[in-house]
Amino acid sequence: MGFLLEFLKRRKHTAATSRADEEKGKDGEQRGVRKFKWDEIKDLTKGFSRLIGQGGFSNVYLANLSGSNLGAVKILVGNDRLNQVFKQELDILTRIRHENIVKFLGYCDDQEGAIVFEYISNGNLQEKLHGNEKNFLPWKTRTAIAFQLTAAIEYLHEKCSLQIVHGDIKASNILLDERFNCNLCDFGSAKMGFSSAVMPPSSRTKQIMVGSPGYTDPHYLRTGIASKKNDVYSLGVIILELVTGLEAFCPERGQLLTTMVAPKLRDIAKCGRAEETVAEMVDRRLGGEFDLEEAKALLLIVELCLHRSPTVRPSASQILEMMKDKIGAVDSLFSPTKGCRC
Numbered sequence: 003m004g005f006l007l008e009f010l011k012r013r014k015h016t017a018a019t020s021r022a023d024e025e026k027g028k029d030g031e032q033r034g035v036r037k038f039k040w041d042e043i044k045d046l047t048k049g050f051s052r053l054i055g056q057g058g059f060s061n062v063y064l065a066n067l068s069g070s071n072l073g074a075v076k077i078l079v080g081n082d083r084l085n086q087v088f089k090q091e092l093d094i095l096t097r098i099r100h101e102n103i104v105k106f107l108g109y110c111d112d113q114e115g116a117i118v119f120e121y122i123s124n125g126n127l128q129e130k131l132h133g134n135e136k137n138f139l140p141w142k143t144r145t146a147i148a149f150q151l152t153a154a155i156e157y158l159h160e161k162c163s164l165q166i167v168h169g170d171i172k173a174s175n176i177l178l179d180e181r182f183n184c185n186l187c188d189f190g191s192a193k194m195g196f197s198s199a200v201m202p203p204s205s206r207t208k209q210i211m212v213g214s215p216g217y218t219d220p221h222y223l224r225t226g227i228a229s230k231k232n233d234v235y236s237l238g239v240i241i242l243e244l245v246t247g248l249e250a251f252c253p254e255r256g257q258l259l260t261t262m263v264a265p266k267l268r269d270i271a272k273c274g275r276a277e278e279t280v281a282e283m284v285d286r287r288l289g290g291e292f293d294l295e296e297a298k299a300l301l302l303i304v305e306l307c308l309h310r311s312p313t314v315r316p317s318a319s320q321i322l323e324m325m326k327d328k329i330g331a332v333d334s335l336f337s338p339t340k341g342c343r344c
Contacts, residue, residue, distance in 0.1 A: 055074070062077075091192065097166075104185040127177075127240075146184075151171075154186045221311075268305070
């Protein structure tokens with residue numbers, strides 16, 4: 003942990019982000035976004051006949067868009083509160099554009115709320131890391147996913163005119179394209195306008211942020227204080243999954259991954275040389291095909307992200323700088339095929 007804390011002290015937080023960068027989301031409002039009629043949504047989904055995803059309050063259907071393009075249509079079904087959630091998610095989606103965030107194509111608010119996204123064909127990180135597939139993710143792909151996810155979070159936290167907390171970062175919300183590029187999705191729990199730390203919700207203005215087992219910041223669960231550092235905690239869990247290959251929460255044993263590995267993370271942070279512990283923690287399916295120093299650097303980042311005190315946790319931009327400093331060419335591993343949509 004020592005070298006990372008020194009690294010953070012050395013790095014001056016560059017507040018010289020250009021105004022153009024800050025306004026990326028704002029300038030992208032409604033760009034290329036279409037309002038659909040309900041009958042169009044029914045036709046595109048062939049009468050909602052092809053269910054490809056399901057959540058607590060929504061269903062996702064495959065849709066045939068123009069030409070041979072496919073889309074994913076999210077339908078929210080529920081009460082007045084869920085209608086408000088739909089409006090809030092829609093408001094956020096119209097403001098953001100980033101190459102590692104799933105592309106928002108349109109919406110319908112005629113009857114039930116519908117949101118149309120690009121279809122990402124290669125499943126999600128949960129399936130690729132923890133499914134029964136014979137092919138597992140190689141090390142360089144894992145480090146690239148970690149970097150791209152951090153870049154998406156940095157954009158939401160620091161480069162949008164109204165800063166955004168995602169609120170539900172987890173492996174199943176990270177879609178992967180055919181080149182295994184990261185596409186963060188599901189902004190149903192997101193909030194706008196948060197600073198890095200906000201006051202606890204009062205009886206007057208209660209903020210509701212839904213999390214997922216294994217990914218939710220314990221500080222938020224204890225205090226009700228919602229902030230960008232909640233997302234940083236969840237990012238730490240994702241990076242830990244990428245390194246270890248283990249699930250964030252094991253329902254069979256009722257164990258959290260963070261609890262299981264906490265002693266080893268402390269050992270790595272305290273010891274100058276902890277190569278043996280690092281090697282023990284890396285996913286055995288890799289068969290030793292990984293960079294030990296990179297694995298150590300990622301686990302040290304994880305230890306900071308999971309710190310009990312949110313103020314000690316680094317920002318997303320600081321994490322990106324640490325990755326660039328310690329992981330070889332991580333920012334250029336995958337050339338985006340879609341082009342920047344910021």
